[in-house]
Amino acid sequence: MKRLRLDRWTGQLLVARPGPCSAATPRAALRSAAMCRCTTVRNQSTAAVPQIPQEDDYYDGTDHTRFSPLEKLPPRATSLPSPPPERALQSAKLAALHARLSLPEKVPLQTLARALVDASADENPQFNNTNLAFVGHTLINYHVGEWLMCRYPRLPMEVLYAAIKGYAGPTALHHVARSWGVEHAAAPGGEVDPGLLQFSMHKPGEAITVFGYKRAEYEGLKKHHWRHGISSRVVFDNDFGEIVHTEEEEEQMRARADTEYGNEYTRTLAEAAYATCARAVVGAIYAHTGREAAKAFIKAHILSRTLDLSRLFSFKKPTRELSLLCAREDFEPPVARLLSETGRMSRTPVFVVGIFSGKDKLGEAAAASLEHARAKAAMNALKSWYLYSPGEHVRVPSDMLAEDARPWEPAYIDIGEIIGR
């Protein structure tokens, strides 16, 4: 285990450490929190704590003789929506998470603690992770998008959207955050361990972390299932090609308070909170250590995941699409030929059909009937067209931002999809 060297950390909270009322030590943190316990204004930096005359201790109604506190809390901690930043230095969970992720030493524990506070737990944007998550969301989607564009330049837009969602969507990031060992508190509050993810099931969180426009025809889309093509999805919808529906979201937020414990909706909320946390960690790394470290982190934790792109495809008329492709590219028209077969008259026949264009075989598949084999072979041929890749270690545009980058060679760009969807 690597030793954490507190003296080499940077951060807003640690700048004023030598001062008399800084929170570099737990005792100092307690003292400074005690000093600001009766103020309504919360300060992000303890260096800016105003000098308040001492008053009587705040009583939050807990019977401390029966329920003795696990650790000594700052007096007003229970009345705060999220743990005060100075408590981050005391949390073993937070230090363990920092070490486990091998975060750079420049990322302070206080920022990591802030990345774990969802907007639903603390509405104050100076104390929750909304801003960090916005930066992280942008960075993750940019890197995933450019990597997919360069690695698989012929992907249809729908499959590209699905692939971006598979890498950077809320479900994937939820799994990433879980794999980091992030655990969540049962309920948010100032007294919980800062190393726990905090989100509320009952309070709405006003966190805007996605791009996208509200569609004027949203009612018609919802009611009459109007067609909305891929081009309008590129313009209007969010990064995953999904309609931004703010009103429905607000309704769900309002209904949040009434949901019972542990249903599908609360699981969605937890998933979103975990995803926001993962994005906020990326945003924190970018804010403290810069572009290269954030890119390396995204590559290590998000792009390294395995996603089988060949399973994202869905076709309507594969044979027709393939013949259109061959006509567009001036290939000979595709012909399905039977490569081998067994048990034609039996209960379980197998036909192996290959699709040829001239003398070249484009695709091959085995199925239990001739029609299925033909359609499957056409699908395989189309998939091998769409999944063309220039190479495994393809260069992406953000590689050029490095200091000693080689001159850029233009990436392969396909002329477009075969049929509009």
Added chain:
Amino acid sequence: MEAIAARPAVSCCRSAVAAGTGPRRLLLNTTSAGARQKSSSARTRRALNIPPHQSFLGFNSGSDGATRPTSDEIIFNPPSSAPSVFHTPFKFLPPSDPRRRANLASELFASSTHNPSSTSPLSSASASEATPSPEDLPLAGGVPPLKPRHHLTKEDIEEMRRLRAEDPVKNSVLNLSRQFQCSKLFVLMCCQAPKEHREKIKSELEQVKARWGPRRRAAREERHRRFAMLFNGEL
């Protein structure tokens, strides 16, 4: 030195099937005649005790006849499996791709380089027999579409529309396609039957469907659903 034998099992199977050389045919005859049954475990064991495949031999035939490969030899003999869609066919590679340049020679001169490289006349003959050109393979799923001839003029198409509107029963799609020597799809693209004729056809179809029993209906629905699953990649 590295020696890679790419899929020799395939060529071996092909030669076994296609060539049918002397000793093999003899063996097949004896087994098919049933002269010696595998009635005992000893005979079964002896029958199943076949020598290892050629690809596992021959690399290192030492003085003691040891067939163990040395460390710098790679035996590449994968089991038969469906080809991966991530392997782009040569035809689908863009002109700028370096793989295209690397494979161009082998693609262009495949037939000319294949025969001299083969060691024995038997294997070359069997390989040429076993890898027939795609034109020799039987078609799967109907005749391929004919090349469009573009021989119909605008007047022809007007005439076709007039005939179809005049008497849609007599001038059916099939009859029109025969008369104008074009495909049925082209006739369908050009003209549309009158509305009453379409409704009549539709009601006839409904009547036919109404006569279907539960089994036929379920079978058709299931077939339809299976195709949908196939297109979603679930089969």
